[in-house]
Amino acid sequence: MVQEFGSTCLVARAEDGIRGYVFGFVTPGGTGYVHLIATRDDARGTGLGRRLYTAFAEAAQRHGARTLKAITSVGNTGSVAFHRSLGFDATIVDDYDGPGRAMAVFRRDLPLEFPRP
Ligand SMILES: CC(C)(COP(=O)(O)OP(=O)(O)OC[C@H]1O[C@@H](n2cnc3c(N)ncnc32)[C@H](O)[C@@H]1OP(=O)(O)O)[C@@H](O)C(=O)NCCC(=O)NCCS
Numbered sequence: 001m002v003q004e005f006g007s008t009c010l011v012a013r014a015e016d017g018i019r020g021y022v023f024g025f026v027t028p029g030g031t032g033y034v035h036l037i038a039t040r041d042d043a044r045g046t047g048l049g050r051r052l053y054t055a056f057a058e059a060a061q062r063h064g065a066r067t068l069k070a071i072t073s074v075g076n077t078g079s080v081a082f083h084r085s086l087g088f089d090a091t092i093v094d095d096y097d098g099p100g101r102a103m104a105v106f107r108r109d110l111p112l113e114f115p116r117p
Pocket residue numbers: 036037038039040043044045046047048049050051070071072076077078079081082083085086
């Protein structure tokens with residue numbers, strides 16, 4: 001991911017190390033797809049996840065993205081709540097990951113209307 005999509009793989013660093021990251025890419029159809037996003041335990045709830053998504057959205061738009069998409073497991077209630085807070089629609093899609101394997105699918109249009117942190 002980082003070798004091929006480095007301009008949309010972003011890391012939040014501080015004096016005490018890496019606090020979070022978002023890795024993604026832009027599809028040929030104009031979707032900014034977030035492959036993974038995570039913030040360090042002691043950085044959660046501080047707005048870092050939102051700032052990472054804002055930075056990803058801006059990078060993805062520079063590469064032609066018009067929408068954002070991410071997926072997570074149905075049981076990841078924290079991720080579902082996080083994405084809803086960021087204005088994503090969350091849909092449970094049956095068989096997304098193969099027969100009997102539903103996933104939560106998040107989508108939202110660009111541009112984001114978050115205030116610049
Ligand atoms: C999901 C994750 C990235 C959120 O990062 P974060 O830095 O805590 O997020 P923020 O502080 O920027 O929160 C942004 C918004 O999401 C909400 N939110 C974040 N985590 C939440 C949770 N577990 N439950 C409910 N709401 C949550 C915040 O309340 C905030 O809402 P607000 O701005 O309306 O007040 C982080 O919890 C994480 O790394 N989780 C483990 C990895 C993971 O599940 N990644 C997602 C896989 S797709």
